[in-house]
Amino acid sequence: MSLFPDALWLNVSPAFQGFNRPLLNHLSQHAAIGHWEYAQDLDEPTSLDTALVLLHDYLKHHNRPIHLLGHSTGGLLGLLYARQHPERVRSLTLLSVGVNPTIDWQMHYYTQRRLLPCDQQRILRQMVHGLLGCPSKDVTETFVKLLEQDLYQSLSPHSLFRSTHLLPISVSVPLLVCGSVDDMVIDPNQLRDWQQYFDQSISRLWICPGGRYFFHYFYAQLVSEQIANFWGAAALHQRSVISEELLDLGV
DSSP states (O other): OOSSOSEEEEEOOGGGGGGTHHHHHHHTTTSOEEEEEOOOOTTSOOOHHHHHHHHHHHHTTOSSOEEEEEETHHHHHHHHHHHHOGGGEEEEEEESOOSSTTOOHHHHHHHHHHHSSOOHHHHHHHHHHHHHSSOOHHHHHHHHHHHHHHHHHSOOSBOSSOBOOOOOOOOSSOEEEEEETTOSSSOHHHHHGGGGGOOTTTOEEEEESSOGGGHHHHTHHHHHHHHHHHHHHHHHHHHHHHHHHHHHTTO
């Protein structure tokens, strides 16, 4: 029996891992879920290439294609990996990843830092309201600390000095793009524009009715159902393709 999971959650934001647990708990009822994490060291430069090499070092020992999932920059990492190694990816699920895939909450934060005469704490409090709505004072202060931690530990391609931009990336693997109708970071237009790069026969777009940037936490069961249904459809499509290939070979 393989020790490797059927699906792998990619997390490059350790501060936010608590927002992933409810969804992963629901998904574990449908498949064996693994968790791959990358934490940025304060003394090392931010490098998506380094994370990609480490991810490949793990996945190259897997004896079959795997479902990849990720939120925000975790999803971006999965997208870049699926482009480089499509033969190792059974499907890709992106949560809060727009068609311009480097956009994340930190890009919005650093843009405000450059434009507004405000200190870090004030802008972080403004970000909390944008990300969560109108939380209580205690929740706001707790989340400000999480955002500050994420600035120092996550793999975001942005900093106070520069922002990284990538053109839309298309992949050949089955793709599920999920987001929220009220997300201030990735607005619905960023999600709908993905359809220009879809293979309509195997890829899907789904927009959650609420939950903002962390909709997968607030609507964990609903998101899980969408992902599980997508996995099932991807498996049926794969079997259909294999059957057609066998018929062409006269088997």
